[in-house]
Amino acid sequence: MRDFLAEIKANNIKITVDDDQLVLKVQQNFNNPNIIAKIKDNKQELIDFISSMMSEGGRRILVPLHKAVESKGNLFFIHDGTGEVQGYEELIKELSEYNCYALRCRVSETSGPKHLDIKNMASEYMQKIIKIQPEDSYTILGWSTGGIIAYEIGRQLELANKKVEKVIMFDSFYDEEQLENNSKYVKQFEVSSEIALAKKFLDRFDYTRNFSTVSEVWDYCKNLSIRESQLEEVKSLIPLYLTDLLKGKKKYSYDIIRTVNNIRSLDYAVDTFQFTGSIRAPIIYFKAGNSLTKFNTTSDFHINTIIIENSDHMSIMTAPYIHQVVDELFKTLLKPVKA
Structure with missing residues (x-):
């Protein structure tokens, strides 16, 4: 289903669900009857999937x-x-x-x-x-x-x-x-130890800033990037057999930090x-x-x-x-x- 949604997006179609009805928005010059037919054939599955993704603040368990x-x-x-x-x-x-x-x-x-x-x-x-x-x-x-x-x-x-x-x-x-x-x-996740990690791994960390929770530390870091010299050490925070789960992540992006956490x-x-x-x-x-x-x-x-x-x-x-x-x-x- 995710692959199908990617195909829909590639055709510049916006798709949402409103009152259990599928709503499509296409460009004026759109001309691809095959993708429209495919959407119709998978209508209920699309409704179920998109509804689930839209619920609970955009993330359903x-x-x-x-x-x-x-x-x-x-x-x-x-x-x-x-x-x-x-x-x-x-x-x-x-x-x-x-x-x-x-x-x-x-x-x-x-x-x-x-x-x-x-x-x-x-x-x-x-x-x-x-x-x-x-x-x-x-x-x-x-x-x-x-x-x-x-x-x-x-x-x-x-x-x-x-x-x-x-x-x-x-x-x-x-x-x-x-x-x-x-x-x-x-080890427990404590504010002091998480601040130490963030300072060690990330560029442009504000050393004067105060944090009261672990979440605050890492929320602040969302727009920071990993120091190139520290990438392998970031990976060392997780079991070796799980490091391949980071493949496909932008090399020095915060997405790696979020996934590691x-x-x-x-x-x-x-x-x-x-x-x-x-x-x-x-x-x-x-x-x-x-x-x-x-x-x-x-x-x-x-x-x-x-x-x-x-x-x-x-x-x-x-x-x-x-x-x-x-x-x-x-x-x-x-x-x-x-x-």
Whole structure:
């Protein structure tokens, strides 16, 4: 759907929704009947998608990414370590027979890092999932950090007496032993330390300015740029296997800082999370063969691991490896997996 909206924009068409009606504004000399026909064919899907994007101040947590003509069911995708869901685009293109919904993180609305909690996020996301699908069994999918949140959503759904069909993780990281050893070193986001980082990394920082909150520090920095000599050190603030999530960002722009802070927030959530209880639903874990990630926990549940050889944390979600993922995924969606 995002690709289609980009195509509409490229044709200088402005599209909005008013009282559940699609409103188009085109230039006087516009002459492309094919794109208009395509818009008509996808009218309801466009209305649903744009309405979701316009609600909640322009950012809705749960967004529809694909609506099937004859659906085999709903799939719920949880955001990655940046808080966004664009990483699923290639995968969702292959899942045309399913309604695909994605959950984005609220942290992406802000500039600075937050002390996020996976159980709290999972609780909020679960309520939004239930609103879309009150009953029937649920399939929850998550790449990277999203896989950990997907597990917790599944656990909370089962506690609410809901049936979870499967939890599917894509190269998610969780090393219980390492996190236990590191837990006492998990740093809080404090005003003084965030000011020190901003001063270190950004040009033209006002050293005389006072700040009372972490958000104030980073909101002030929106129009500043990263010092060229500090770019690699900015990247060092996040786990090595997540640095590729910064690809495509303008090299020294504030967008990199915002994304890094989103990752820091979600990394904090993983560092302070502990698996509790058990889950009855089977867990399918797609492991990238060349990835630096680990998934180790002593919790009492079964994980069916599928290794995608030669892929890494990023490439597992793109061609050519995504085709192997899809082949295996259809096997798990179309038939039960032993728990």
